[in-house]
Amino acid sequence: MENTERLRHPGWGYLTALVAVSAATGIGYLIRPWSDYWAVAVIYLFAIVLLGLRLRQGPILFAATLCALTWDFLFFPPLYTFVVTRVEDWMMLGLFFVIALVTGRLTGRIRAQEQAERARAQRATALYELTRVLASAQSADEVLRNAAGQGAALFGARLAVLTAESEQPGRLVLHPSAALALTLVEQQTAWEFFSGRARSSRFAPPAAAGGRAYFTLAVAGRVLGVMVVQPAPGAGLSPAQQELLDAFSTQIALALEHERLRAEHEAARVQAASDRLHRTLLDSVSHELKTPLAVIAAATESLGATVAPADRPLVQEIHVAAERLRGVVVNLLDTTRLESGGLHAQLDWCDVSDLVNAALKIVGDAQLGRTIHLRLPAGLPLVRCDFDLIQQAVANLVHNACRHTPAGVEITVAAGTDEAAGRLWLAVADDGSGLREEQRARLFERFFRGDPGRAGGLGLGLSIARGFAEAHGGTLVAENQPGGGARFVLSLPLQHHEQVPAE
């Protein structure tokens, strides 16, 4: 109703005043023969009061003036003149205006209160409706669709929501719920508003009449997107509507954030479940495979001392085979760990010579008579890494060097630091025949075997070593040494630990 009155022509009030005063004049003529001209004045007063309930200040004063003039001119002795002599008559004329002003003021106040009340109710209803539909929304898509629907239903405004998506950096993605087509220029404006270049507050009013307003969708200081609003045709956005839309944008942002958190939580839950399953599987597989191997290894060892000397080579064969099988199991499990992404390096400060010694202990008998030299300079810094992983990586490199070189070759394990590059390196070198170019390119592929003709090995050792190095932000490269022979260099980031407290 408020809206319809506001839309009426401004002359409407004056016309109403004119008609009402004419009607009062007509009634005055009818009762004049039986009454005093003061009775007519009462009728005029009554008309003014009635008009005051409906009209604004201007038309009321117009009506009061009209009443004063017609009363004076048509009913006032001397008739058909504007002469007023008696004090009471002046008072009555003054009263016309006083009553007009007072009722006009009172009605205005009541009307303003009523309007505010209605706006408040509208806002509360709108917010309640929005929260209700948002709360029941199952996805961010649904949230945005509901918001667009509410905007249209409540104040004929059309909404479009643009969100920042992590898959598409540098631009905003228009949500398909948009009830509004955006030009490229407007999308650019939205992006600038979003990225904060053209934004001084949470809201940017329409640049021109009929233009569009921009609201940020922000939660706890994080801006998730922009809401573009096209007001109803021919109307701007009243401050109350701005406020409401702002509340809208907060609600939408909250829903979007909620949705994001829910998705993240779900992803984490799935990841954790898969990790758990994986861990259980790995544990049971390694248990099932390693237990019989342990039995075989221990049994052959006990047998070795008791069997007849002629049978000892047989027992030794069993022992070597069991060791080899153990190596295969370890490699397969390591590969699975790398493949599944379930590998988390447990970083700790490690002593390089401890790492190398532990690796050589793992290689054990498999060095098959090759001589291994250590070149570890004094004063090597500690390296921050996962001891288990790096010792296995170094063991794989040594193992690889032993297996792929002829007997009698000398193998060197060395370490050092490259302060400029911020790296600590561990190198396993041999003085064999080196690597062929085509080998070098594929060396770190899984199941690649340098010499397919020769038996032994799955071709996993080097890919595992590289995987472990990379899990630390390190590298593993293969090269030929100038003096001949192959060299594998494992580099790890060099970090400096805090000073050990002085004594």
Next chain:
Amino acid sequence: MNPPEISAEILIVDDEEQIRRLLRGTLTAAGYRVREAGDGQSGLDEVAAKPPAAVILDLGLPDAPGLEVLQRLREWSEVPVMILSVRAQEQDKIALLDAGANDYLTKPFGGGELLARLRVLLRRPPGPVETGVVQFGTVTVDMSRRVVTKDGRDVLLTAREYALLRLLVAHRNRVITHRQILRELWGPKSEEQTHYVRVYMSRLREKLEDQPHQPRFLVTETGSGYRLDVG
């Protein structure tokens, strides 16, 4: 090497029949008496009924995780415990040793290694050596005079280096965890600062070992701590 205490009784807690048979064979051949339990609860019951000389505890038990069994056992018993596991993860070892395990063996293992470790476990805890002299290689540690010599020459140790050495001597032939060392030397607040120990250990090796990078006496127990191997 001390000869094994003949007829010392070992309790094997393992659910794998085959492993139990194997351990029984190895242990009885070496002169031990053996009792067996197939799960954690009956293992605990066996210890309660009659404490054995040592317990060999498998981690993968059907009724409870090995760590839990160990913790429950440690509430009332100080019997030496050797853990047997297929997992070689460093974190697991540290957790178990901190929970009171005395040693840790990863499957597959050799019978010889098992027996050697068991011998160390069964030896009486090393007595106080505050007044004694300990010798390893060409190094002599005279605890009463606080003097350390190598090849007859005095070795200068800082106060903390000496404290670390004294700790290792007190626990000689046994694993002492990083955490224990850190607590003793730097206080409980420094338990996570593992680099302190490593730095001091490498200094000690530089001063006492012939080949500091391939130590013979100041041995690293992978994933758990250090051991002073005085034979």
